[in-house]
Amino acid sequence: MDDLMELSTLDYGFIIVFFSTVLAIGVIVSKKSGKNTSEFFLSGRTMPWWLLGLSMVATTFSTDTPNLVTDIVRTNGVSGNWVWWAFLITGLLTVFVYAKLWRKSNVNTDLEFYELRYGGAAASFLRKFRAIYLGVIFNVITMSAVTLAAIKIGGIMLGLEPWQTVISAGLITVIFSALGGFKGVVYTDFLLFFVAMSGAIGAAYYLVNLPEVGGIASLMANEHVTDKLSILPDFSNTQALITLFIIPLAVQWWSSWYPGAEPGGGGYIAQRMLAAKNENHAIGATFFFNIMHYALRPWPWILVALASLVIYPDVASIQEAFPTIADDKLGHDLAYSAMLTKLPSGLLGLVLASLIAAYMSTISTQLNWGSSYIVYDFYKQQINPNASEKRLVAVGRISTVVLMVFSAALALLLQNALQLFEVLLVFGAGTGLIFILRWFWWRINAWSEITAMFASGIISLLLKLTPVGPFFFAPGTGIFPDWSEYIFVVVITTAIWMAATFLTQPESKEVLRSFYMKIQPGGPGWAKVIREAEKDQQKIVTTDEKWSVPSGITAMLLGCVLIYTIMFSTGYWIYGKYVPAIVLTTIAVISGFLLTRVWNRMKGTIL
Template sequence: MNLATLDVVVVAAYCIGLVTIASLVSREKKGHEKDSQDYFLAGRSLPWWAIGASLIAANISAEQIIGMTGSGYAIGLAIASYEWTAAIALLVIGKYFVPIYLEKNIYTMPEFLEKRYDHRVRILLAFFWVGVYIFVNLTSVLYLGALTIEIVAGVDMLYGMLFLAALSLAYSLYGGLKAVAFTDIIQVAILIVGGIAVTFLSLDKLSEGAGVIAGFTYLLDNAPQKFDMILASDHPSYMDLPGISVLVGGLWIAQFSYWGFNQYITQRALAAKNLREAQKGIALAAFLKLFMPFIVVIPGIAAFLLAPNLDVSDKAYPELMKLLPAGLFGLTFAALIAAIVSSLSSMTNSISTIFTMDIYRSTFQHVAVSEKGLVRMGRCAALVSLIIAMLVARPLLGNLDQAFQYIQEFTGFFSPGILVIFLFGLFWGKATAHSALAAAIVSVVVSLAFKLWLTQVPFLDRMGLAFLVSAIAAIAITLYEHKGDHPKAVRLEDFNFKTSAGFNISSLAVVLILVAFYSAWW
């Protein structure tokens, strides 16, 4: 594909507008110097609408858009369970996790672990997350994002990576989380508009100009197998989405680990003006998760009928973009760029936060480190992390046929243990630091053993089993130590988990909508 002149103008306008707005929102009042709270947590001033939009922008990247559209092409609507179960996880996290995080007044998730367990747990998880964010998450978004741009626009991958990294740094390096969060509103708006355009045009094409409703009806009538939400055991994709256990098994491990304890996600809630704003923002994100399959999965199912002979399912989205006229193609291409750079900026900001607050500051705690020094170190960490990611991207991912799936499985080695550490830390007063360390180690060992010797068991089910084994190990060590309640235990009786009427109504609406979806396409 080649960008028309109008498309280039649209993309250029998007990039210029993004950097301009980021610069404006990053300005400090005269006489005020940006401190660590301003840089890493936006001065704890984020309103609900910025939190909700930023949660989605941080989550969705270009390879996920193309990957989920490809999964819609190959599997069907069943892949939407990843989005829809996330909505439930978000609401639970907003009600029960976020109140504790905000009361603890933390910057990072490793900091919570020190306040609940000890410094060893904090520093271990800090180094782990920095390593994973740089060598797995940041590298994958940068590499696969550049690959996406190469497929869609024909831009060489090297130049694509340099462009993405430069754009991400241009609007986020100075302003920190505030610049990221407020520009994410624009990113999500462009993402949704571009996604709707692809969905509408593909459905209209199916109906031969009769409209979207007619196109969707045609889709239901001519590809009913693509609307099975629960896959049978003989389905070719059963190993990826193992039937009913998707709703009751390992997928919840991934959801709660990702949305509840992942720094570049939780950082938005930590930066909220107050608890109510954080919960309203999380409710908004939950509603947006319900909507996402209709702009990333439904087009993939439409492509199954429009272009049934694609050799690779991930070519479905680029194929559908051919339907877009000049200008609208540029807007949709800008939406892909928006998805990439918002994820990049979120990850680099979280890397800099963890490195600065959990590793750098704790290492030099005997030295008086100024607020200006912390901000400077955060900017350096963000810059260096992107440089490292660009250098190692091709060597790490260039020879993998299914890089995204490989990365998901790699992070799945650690997710069960991390979930055990945080769940027990939040809700079981007796859990000890040794049990937390054991859960982390057991999770990796058991996950690796399952991968090597239980290859016939679906990946999500293996995650569920690894979680159970890690939990049992943590419980056994805690009971063996029999020290009673940990001195740093979270005292749940001190918290009021009562939520506002608006949050409760939103939660009920999300649940009812999901019941309707699964009832319609069981």
């Protein structure tokens, strides 16, 4: 049996109109975006919070995300999503502590921060190396995961060969990204968000009510689904409890660098904060993003994943339904695309347009963000310091195309989205604490970050390799149980970078004082620098306002309660469990009220 569907004229109409609109936006804004690098990468720092917030949501609404969530739900149940739900803590710390810091820095990229906070050759090396490390290598890996999802969707729903999907999906994306720059990305994200949300919600509603599924009540009672419904992991299953709940909440959120959820902010989230009109717009954008990203958006995907267990209870049933899918692309994540083949004409076109929208939003953001690293942090620093704005924009456009080509090539070699997520997670383990502390502790230096970066990467690779001879290694399952591998990398990496911090010289007085005067971070971690500056009769504290970080942490905790209770109550309303739904909704209202009061008090403090 092959469930491949033919698209109707109406379906093609949705997709053509969508593509035409996106390309039109790219062409319209291309002239202004190409004026200078500030316009091409930051839209002249004039963006409002709501537009940036929607752009952040649209960017993380990628084609691989529903596939990833489906894989998680089918493998570990709804509670398996704690591996990424835990990053809400990171996100809200960015909102209430770091958003204003980033906006006050006024840097062009978050990597430029390195030469603001550190000094000398080490800072210069760190900036240039991470421009390639993150802007090219990590960026290409991330985009390849998104493109892999597009390949699976194209194969399942349209019967396309991988190369056909890569060319058709990537061509329009790279054209409008290269033309429109950041402004084009953000403006199209506004459209992409609503298309993507409409498609996800419409698909979930229709698929849950398929005759084979029988509606929400029948779905909840199905034998393949009942053991997957719990929002919290099974506390009697020690390994699941540690892996899916304790490690993410206790360690992962602060210790790991992961694209879009960097401790202390960073990457394309920092790019949007830097593009905001002012500090308040930066805060508003990141808070809106976290509410939408965690509290509301996952449920349509979760419902489709649960419904897929009724129709395709295992991978073998997916393979039976779609025999043309290559063995190296088979996995639980295919179930989302498989379910979408059951959509009717019209809705199918809308959902396909929404998936294309999700793909384009994520890829265009990654391309513009990665290109900004290449231009500002590598080309201008290393190759041509005197390059004109016109030349820099041209390099940005060329690097956009090159990044797309590399990511498409890698996508053709990949198999599984969850597999890549886990590799990236371990690869950045142990580095996150530096990104949190470097704003508030003077002793962190460039060597702290360099050491952590290499230690984490090397240790992670060694753990993922299995000896096959005296001198050869191959990819394997590693030497530790899955639940302990992440903690091992965090502990060892943290010990190494802490040792490097105290074994190397601190940053110079001039660098530390200059940073403090510009940012005014406050707190006890800068007391030594302030005292020494006072002895030298240099005033680096320029405000008498109270330090806001304690209030920011309180706001973060209240925000976590607010968003988690919204997320849980939404789930319980859907499940038809009205008592816990009402209780959690009430807690959400109370925490929202308390958060408003704390935030109003924070307005009168430093930062």
